[in-house]
Structures are given as structure tokens and as C-alpha cells.
Amino acid sequence: MTTVIRVNDVSKKFSINVNKSLKERLVNSRQTKEKRQEFWALRDIDLSIDAGTSIGLIGHNGSGKSTLLKVIGGILSPSSGFVERRGRLAALLELGAGFHGDLTGRENVYLNASILGLSRADTDRYFDEIVDFSGIEEFLDTQVKFYSSGMYVRLAFSVAVHVDPEILLIDEVLAVGDEAFQRKCLDKIREFMREGRTIIFVTHGLDLVRDLCDRAVLLDHGVMQYDGAPTQAIRMIRDTWDEEAEAEAEAAAEAAAEEADVAEAAGAVDAPTYTPMRISDVVITNGRGEPKDTFSPGDPFGVECTVTSSKLVTDWAVGIKIENHMDQNCYASNTHLMDLQLDPIEGSRRVSFSYESIPLVDGGYHVTLATHGVNGPHYTRVARIKNFKVIDTEWQAGLVRMPARVSVQPIEAPDVTVR
Amino acid sequence: MTTTDFDAPAPRGASAHSLDEAPTTPRVDAVEALPMERVNPPRTFFRGSLKDLADIFRYRELLSQLVRKELKVKYKDSVLGFFWTLVRPMTQLVIYYVAFTIFLGNQQPAYAIFIFSGLVVWGLFTDILGGCTGSIVGNGGLLKKTYFPREIFPLSVVGAALVNFGLQLLVLFAALGLAALTGFQVVPTWDLALVPLALVVCLTWGLALGLFLAAATVYFRDLQHLIEIITLALFWMVPIVYPIVLPINNFSENGNSVLLDLYLANPMVNVVAAFQRAFYTMGPEYTFAGNLWGRLGVLLLVGLGLLWLAQRYFARTQGDFAQEL
Numbered sequence: 001m002t003t004v005i006r007v008n009d010v011s012k013k014f015s016i017n018v019n020k021s022l023k024e025r026l027v028n029s030r031q032t033k034e035k036r037q038e039f040w041a042l043r044d045i046d047l048s049i050d051a052g053t054s055i056g057l058i059g060h061n062g063s064g065k066s067t068l069l070k071v072i073g074g075i076l077s078p079s080s081g082f083v084e085r086r087g088r089l090a091a092l093l094e095l096g097a098g099f100h101g102d103l104t105g106r107e108n109v110y111l112n113a114s115i116l117g118l119s120r121a122d123t124d125r126y127f128d129e130i131v132d133f134s135g136i137e138e139f140l141d142t143q144v145k146f147y148s149s150g151m152y153v154r155l156a157f158s159v160a161v162h163v164d165p166e167i168l169l170i171d172e173v174l175a176v177g178d179e180a181f182q183r184k185c186l187d188k189i190r191e192f193m194r195e196g197r198t199i200i201f202v203t204h205g206l207d208l209v210r211d212l213c214d215r216a217v218l219l220d221h222g223v224m225q226y227d228g229a230p231t232q233a234i235r236m237i238r239d240t241w242d243e244e245a246e247a248e249a250e251a252a253a254e255a256a257a258e259e260a261d262v263a264e265a266a267g268a269v270d271a272p273t274y275t276p277m278r279i280s281d282v283v284i285t286n287g288r289g290e291p292k293d294t295f296s297p298g299d300p301f302g303v304e305c306t307v308t309s310s311k312l313v314t315d316w317a318v319g320i321k322i323e324n325h326m327d328q329n330c331y332a333s334n335t336h337l338m339d340l341q342l343d344p345i346e347g348s349r350r351v352s353f354s355y356e357s358i359p360l361v362d363g364g365y366h367v368t369l370a371t372h373g374v375n376g377p378h379y380t381r382v383a384r385i386k387n388f389k390v391i392d393t394e395w396q397a398g399l400v401r402m403p404a405r406v407s408v409q410p411i412e413a414p415d416v417t418v419r
Numbered sequence: 420m421t422t423t424d425f426d427a428p429a430p431r432g433a434s435a436h437s438l439d440e441a442p443t444t445p446r447v448d449a450v451e452a453l454p455m456e457r458v459n460p461p462r463t464f465f466r467g468s469l470k471d472l473a474d475i476f477r478y479r480e481l482l483s484q485l486v487r488k489e490l491k492v493k494y495k496d497s498v499l500g501f502f503w504t505l506v507r508p509m510t511q512l513v514i515y516y517v518a519f520t521i522f523l524g525n526q527q528p529a530y531a532i533f534i535f536s537g538l539v540v541w542g543l544f545t546d547i548l549g550g551c552t553g554s555i556v557g558n559g560g561l562l563k564k565t566y567f568p569r570e571i572f573p574l575s576v577v578g579a580a581l582v583n584f585g586l587q588l589l590v591l592f593a594a595l596g597l598a599a600l601t602g603f604q605v606v607p608t609w610d611l612a613l614v615p616l617a618l619v620v621c622l623t624w625g626l627a628l629g630l631f632l633a634a635a636t637v638y639f640r641d642l643q644h645l646i647e648i649i650t651l652a653l654f655w656m657v658p659i660v661y662p663i664v665l666p667i668n669n670f671s672e673n674g675n676s677v678l679l680d681l682y683l684a685n686p687m688v689n690v691v692a693a694f695q696r697a698f699y700t701m702g703p704e705y706t707f708a709g710n711l712w713g714r715l716g717v718l719l720l721v722g723l724g725l726l727w728l729a730q731r732y733f734a735r736t737q738g739d740f741a742q743e744l
Contacts, residue, residue: 002451014742051450070741074566077459077738086453091565098564102492111488114481115565143495166450196450 004167004198005072007047010081012067012222014041041067042078042222051166052196054189056209056230058237059219065202068219069093069169072200087166090116092156092173099156101145105136108144109159116163126162133188134158135181149176161188168192171202186212206234207326210395231362231395238325238364242387245366253279253382260380277316277371277379278308284367284388287354293388295358297401302354303386305369307345314344316379318351321368322360323384330360330399336374361401362392459738468727471734474568482571486578489550493579504583505590508538515660527662529603529701535591536698537659537691540617543584544625544687545650550576551629552636552646559744569737570730573633577626591698603701610696616715617693623722624686630729634736637743657687662705663695683709686718 015038041064049055057065070076072083073091098115099108109130113123131137134154136147144152153176160168174185189212192199203209209216209230216233218226226233260275286292287300295301303320319334335342365388370381392401460470475482494500515534519525527533554572555562562569599605636642658666670679682688692707693715699706 002448003455004450006455072458074458075563075741082460083458084455085458086455087450093564098561100488100492100558100561102495103488107488107491111481111484112565114478114484115561115567117478119480120484166453 002051003048004051004087005047005049005083005085005200007045007049007068007072007083008081010042010045010068010071010078010083011040012042012064012071012076013079014039040222042071045081045222045224047217047224047227049198049200051198052193053215054193054199054201054213056213056216056233057200057202057219058204058206058209058216058233059225060237060240062221063219064222065219066093066171067222069171069200069202073169085167088117088164089167089169090160090163090165091169091171092153092160093169093171099144099152102143104143105140105147105155109155112156112159113163116160116165118163130155130158130162133162133184150178150181153177154181157185157188161192165197167198167200169200169202172204174203174208175205206237210234211397235364235389235391239389241325242364242366245384246387249366249382249384253385256380275380276310276313279305279369279371279380279382279385280308281306282367282369282382282385284386285352285354287356289352293386295388295390297359297361297390297392298357300354300356301358301388302352303367303369304350304352306348307351307371308348309345312344312346313379315373315376316342316345316371317374318342319370319372320353321370323366323368324360324399325364325366328399330365334370334372358390359401360390361396361398362390362394364389467734468730471568471570471730475570475574478567478571481567482574482578485571485575486582489575489579490582501586504586508535508542508587509590511538519660527702527705529598529699532591532594532598532603532701533662533695533699533705534660535594536694537657539584539587539591540621540690540694541654541657541659541687542587543580543618544621544690546580546583547577547622547625547629548632548646548650550580551626552632552643554629555633555637555740556640556643556744563741563744569740570630570733573626573629573733576629577622580625581622595698598701606700608697608700610693610711613693613711613715614697616712616719617690617697620686620715620718620722621690623719623726627722627726627729630726630733634733634740637736637740653687656682656685657691658695658707659691663688663692663707664705667707683714686722689714689718 045068057068059065067076069091070093071078072085073089073093074083075091075093098112100111103111109127110120110123113126114120118126131140134151134157136151136154139147139151144155147155153173157173157177168189170189174182177185186208189199193212199212201209201213213230215228216226216230217224218233218236226236257278257280260278282303282305283291284293285302285304287302289302289304305318307318309316317334317336317340319332321332322330324330366384367386367388368381368383369385371379373379390401396402490501494503497503499506512531512535516531519534520530551573554576555569558572562572595605632642632646666682667679670676670682689707689711693711696703696706696711
């Protein structure tokens with residue numbers, strides 16, 4: 001396999017000088033040294049990327065993805081280590097691939113193409129194609145500083161893909177274009193992949209990585225956490241998010257309960273925070289009462305919680321909702337919809353939902369529980385209080401996992417077999 | 420993504436372009452033929468400049484684009500456009516002419532030609548110096564998104580300044596023609612051969628200082644303002660509006676030979692003196708009589724050395740430009 005990019009033990013240290021002006025440096029020369037903050041944006045990164053790979057760099061904000069991309073692009077030089085690569089490289093970093101605001105779109109196309117190493121004659125040849133693809137002919141002779149961010153990206157992307165690069169670096173730019181253009185870009189990117197070009201993405205759109213990339217690199221605080229299959233990398237990054245989200249949700253639920261306690265103690269039954277009910281001790285189970293948080297599609301599944309009411313409530317129901325990482329509602333129901341008439345409650349009850357199987361696709365999910373009157377008031381709600389994961393050996397897009405059997409058979413010509 | 424029989428699940432994360440079965444297309448083979456190049460390779464102090472030079476040469480097309488950009492952007496949206504290039508030196512010319520002949524009673528013949536022959540080359544030098552100083556900081560947008568040899572920015576400033584200089588030179592020639600018609604003595608001498616040499620000295624020194632200032636301004640933004648002031652002061656250290664014989668005579672009379680040497684060591688003094696000797700033939704007694712060939716030759720060698728040092732400084736700092744801006 002041909003290696004097109006090799007990143008050898010690259011580290012990048014940033015030092016932020018607080019004082020920029022001469023005056024400040026002279027006056028505070030001693031402080032300047034102390035104020036100089038240093039941090040490692042990248043640490044000991046080793047990567048070897050084969051021709052024709054599309055690779056996603058993912059990670060939290062500030063994890064060093066963009067820095068790595070800039071080091072590969074040669075825009076930043078690493079503090080130690082080095083990068084090797086072959087072939088022409090086009091980079092789409094943040095907004096605009098290096099346009100000059102005072103020049104018109106047309107002039108910028110030529111400028112940009114020559115930055116990417118194209119001769120004027122070559123640019124002339126590609127020019128119409130570039131303009132066609134960008135779809136902004138009417139604004140071609142307008143200075144780009146008057147462009148909307150979408151138009152900017154259209155032109156930048158268009159130039160970058162038409163200069164025939166071996167390697168394409170894309171940093172979170174596609175999100176700006178409208179949907180039609182995004183689709184056009186993605187089609188172009190797929191075409192690039194088929195042609196065996198190498199693409200490196202930096203993006204927060206994890207689904208994009210899953211759809212497009214062969215490989216993903218997960219960075220955290222400049223350190224490579226994982227390098228391999230996109231699905232696994234995405235799982236890892238979502239896990240850390242889920243943990244944070246779960247902790248937050250629990251804290252929020254606790255705070256709400258506390259507020260309600262305060263309201264109750266004060267006898268302020270009219271207070272907006274007052275509620276007679278509490279939901280606590282939420283557990284996700286295997287449907288038979290044993291805690292479990294990772295499932296395979298089709299596994300039995302259950303959720304249990306304790307509902308406590310400080311006074312007698314006759315009109316009550318418990319609702320449950322499952323959302324995926326995109327906040328898409330995957331399932332929601334409540335005891336009333338299930339045609340259950342719950343006995344009046346005072347004190348604590350253990351409520352348990354159990355399901356024979358969980359027909360969801362691979363991903364992370366959040367459980368929200370609530371109690372409310374059958375048709376009326378909302379008593380209490382714990383949003384995204386628990387998470388669970390579904391791990392599937394097979395990738396399916398969408399919400400619901402539907403096992404399929406596929407058969408392909410020749411169609412017999414009617415004149416041969418007449419039934 | 421291909422999804423087939425669920426009884427035989429595909430390996431996790433497999434897609435049409437998985438690592439193991441990446442399709443070998445002609446493109447991949449073509450890439451294989453390309454050399455593996457190191458990005459921003461570290462360069463030795465001496466050999467590095469040659470490689471940098473080769474790099475810059477590869478991007479010559481971009482350089483011409485950027486020169487064009489430089490010229491276009493400067494006069495974009497202005498009604499008179501390119502004409503402004505001439506307005507500034509002309510105004511200066513009129514001001515100094517009025518001040519020196521009418522108010523101060525200067526008796527020099529064809530004094531306007533005298534001023535202008537010094538002013539054109541001084542304008543070139545200050546354009547380069549001022550333009551280079553801000554060239555890296557001002558092009559942050561390009562610099563942070565793309566890679567090419569960063570020297571291209573200061574070089575494009577030099578290119579644009581040269582175009583302006585060429586235009587002003589045309590005006591000077593027109594003025595000389597006019598002077599000849601009105602009876603002044605305009606004779607081509609061998610001193611005209613000094614002009615290319617003086618020009619090269621001016622460019623070498625301008626670019627050397629410009630490269631250094633361009634890189635240094637990234638770290639000390641104050642330099643931009645400082646340079647404006649310094650060029651303002653330097654203007655009077657160079658014999659543009661006054662004949663060079665005045666300071667020479669004054670220094671000699673007072674016995675300040677050290678000060679005189681210092682004054683004459685200024686490369687721009689020599690460059691301006693050469694231009695005056697070549698173009699201002701109406702009053703040879705007002706121009707420098709010394710050996711300009713030797714002086715300019717030495718200055719060129721020193722300038723080339725400085726240029727090389729400045730380029731090394733520039734090359735060393737350029738890796739961090741993108742993060743400092």
C-alpha cells in the first residue's frame with residue numbers, strides 16, 4: 001500500500017504571549033516570562049496514511065484536530081517530529097481557503113489556484129468547471145468580502161476540488177453551505193474517494209465520519225486516543241460525552257428535587273417548583289431486574305425507578321422516553337397509553353418497565369422518565385437520567401434495527417417458463 | 420455501505436473503502452511514483468537558503484499573481500485608481516520645489532529634476548520598507564489557510580513597488596525631455612550605467628531590511644508605526660531636497676570626518692547620489708564627485724550578506740507565523 005502522508009512523532013507546543021507590544025514587554029519584562037503560557041496542542045502523534053484512504057479526525061473542542069491538520073498542511077511547523085507527504089495538497093481550513101477579501105471571486109479563483117500550484121493556463125482550463133460547480137456565477141465579479149459565508153465556502157470548495165489534488169484536507173467547512181450544496185460536496189468527496197484520492201476530515205459531524213471514512217483518529221488534549229475503525233472511535237467519543245451528560249442530568253435532577261423539598265418545607269404549595277412527586281434510583285436492567293447498560297439488538301431490556309409521593313395522588317401515570325444521541329425521539333409511551341390504571345399513590349412505589357427486545361440500531365441512548373396526571377399536570381421529570389448503549393455487529397442507518405434477508409435470483413423469461 | 424445477510428455480519432466498520440481492500444486505481448499508482456517529501460524540512464543554515472530559493476522559484480507564478488493583487492487592492496474602489504501612484508511623489512515634488520526655491524531662495528538650475536531624480540528611488544525604498552513590514556501581518560487570512568514560501572509576501576511587495584517605480588521613472592524621463600526642450604543641458608553620460616547598480620543596491624538593502632522587519636513585526640507589532648517615523652527621519656539624512664555637497668562641505672569645514680563617513684556610509688545616500696549624477700546633468704557641481712562605482716559595489720556585497728542573514732532569520736521564524744497571527 002502506498003503511504004501518502006506520514007506523521008512522525010509530531011508534537012506541537014503553543015506558547016501564548018500575553019504581552020504583544022513593545023511597551024508592555026519593556027515595562028513588564030519580568031512578568032512576560034511568567035505570563036507566557038505553554039501548552040501542548042499535539043503530543044507524540046504517529047500516523048501513516050495510505051493513498052485512497054479517507055480518514056476522520058475527531059475529538060472535543062481544543063483536542064488538537066485542527067492543529068494536526070494544519071501541521072499536515074504545512075501551515076504550522078511542529079515543535080518536534082516531522083511530516084512527510086507526496087502529491088499536491090489542497091486544504092479547506094475553517095472558512096475560505098485563503099481568499100483575499102478585496103479581490104473579486106474571479107481574481108480569488110486565480111490567486112487560490114496558483115497558491116495550490118496551478119499555472120494560469122491550467123486555471124483557465126478548469127475555470128468554467130470551478131464556477132459551474134460553485135453555482136455563484138452572478139457574484140463572480142463581486143469582491144469576496146461581500147460574500148455570505150455560504151458563498152465563500154462554495155467557491156473555496158469548488159477551487160479546492162478542481163485543482164486535482166492528491167490529498168484534500170477539510171476542516172469543518174461543509175456545515176456552512178446549504179443542504180443542496182452539502183450534498184453536492186459529499187457526492188464530490190465520494191467521487192474523490194472512488195478515484196483513490198486521500199481525504200482527511202476534521203469534523204464534529206460524527207455521522208459524516210461514519211458514513212464517509214475508512215478510518216478515524218480520536219484525539220484528546222493533543223494525544224491520540226484511538227486510531228482505527230470509525231465506529232469504535234465514535235463510540236468512544238460518545239461514551240465520554242454520555243458520561244458527562246449523565247452526571248449533569250443527575251445533578252440537575254437532584255437540584256430540582258432539592259428545590260421542591262425547600263418549597264414543600266416552606267409550605268409553598270403554589271410555588272412553581274413544588275411537586276408532590278419524586279423519581280429516584282433509576283436503573284436500566286436486562287428486563288429481569290439486573291442492572292445492565294450495554295445491549296445487543298434484540299436483547300431484553302428494562303427500566304426501573306422509584307416514585308415517591310409526599311401526599312395522596314390518585315391521578316397519575318409514568319412516562320418513559322428513549323432518545324438517541326441526536327435527540328431524536330426513538331420511543332415514548334406512558335402507563336396511560338399502555339391502558340394501565342395505576343392505584344393511588346402515597347409513599348414510594350417501584351415502577352418497572354420491561355421489554356422483550358430492544359430493536360434499536362447501534363448507538364448511545366438516553367432514558368427520560370416523568371410522572372404526570374393522566375391528562376393534566378406534569379409532576380416531575382428526570383431528563384436523560386440514564387444512558388445505555390446498543391452495540392451491533394452490523395451497521396444500519398436510521399433508528400430501528402430491522403434484520404433483513406436478501407435474495408437475488410435471476411428472473412426467468414416468461415416464454416421459457418409459463419405458469 | 421453495503422448491508423447484506425444478517426446471519427453473516429460484516430466486520431465492524433467495514434465499508435466499501437475499508438483499509439484492507441482499498442481499490443487500487445490508476446491514481447493510487449500515480450501517487451506511488453511521486454516522491455515522498457518532507458513538509459517544512461529543517462534546513463541547515465548555509466544550504467537551506469539555496470533550497471528556499473528553489474522553493475520560491477517554484478512559486479513564481481503565484482508571485483506574479485500576488486504582485487497583481489498588491490497593485491489591484493491598493494487602488495481598488497478609488498476613482499483615480501492607478502493615478503494615485505503618481506500623485507504622492509508629484510505633490511511632494513511641488514511642496515519641496517515651492518519651499519526651497521520660493522521661500523528659501525535656492526538658485527539651483529532645474530531644481531525640480533534634481534528633487535525628482537532622488538525622490539523616485541527614495542520612494543521605491545520606502546515603499547519596500549513600509550510594505551514589507553506589514554506584509555506578513557496584513558496577509559494573515561491567506562497565511563493561516565494555505566502554505567507556500569512565506570517570502571513570497573515581502574517579494575510581492577517589492578514587485579508592486581517596482582511597478583510603481585517604473586511608472587515614476589517614465590514621468591522622470593518625460594520631465595527630462597521637457598527640460599531639454601526648454602534649453603537645459605540634458606546629456607547622457609556614462610553615469611547612466613550607475614542606475615542599474617544603484618537600483619540593485621536599493622533592492623538588496625530594501626529587501627534585506629524588509630524581510631527582517633516583516634518577520635519581526637509578527638512578534639512586535641509596534642514596528643509598523645516605528646518604521647513610519649524612522650523613514651520620515653531618514654528622509655532628511657539622504658540628499659534629496661538638498662545637494663549632497665552641502666553636508667560634505669559643512670562636515671569637512673568643521674573637521675567632522677567621522678560624521679562625514681557615517682553620513683556617506685548610508686546606502687541610500689549613495690543610491691540617491693548615483694541617481695542624481697545620472698539624471699541631473701544640469702548642474703554637475705551639485706552632485707557627488709566621489710567614486711560611486713566602488714562605493715556601490717561594496718554596499719552591494721554588504722547588502723547581499725545582510726539579505727542572506729535576513730532570509731535565514733525569516734526562514735527560522737516563519738514556521739510560527741500562522742500561530743502568532
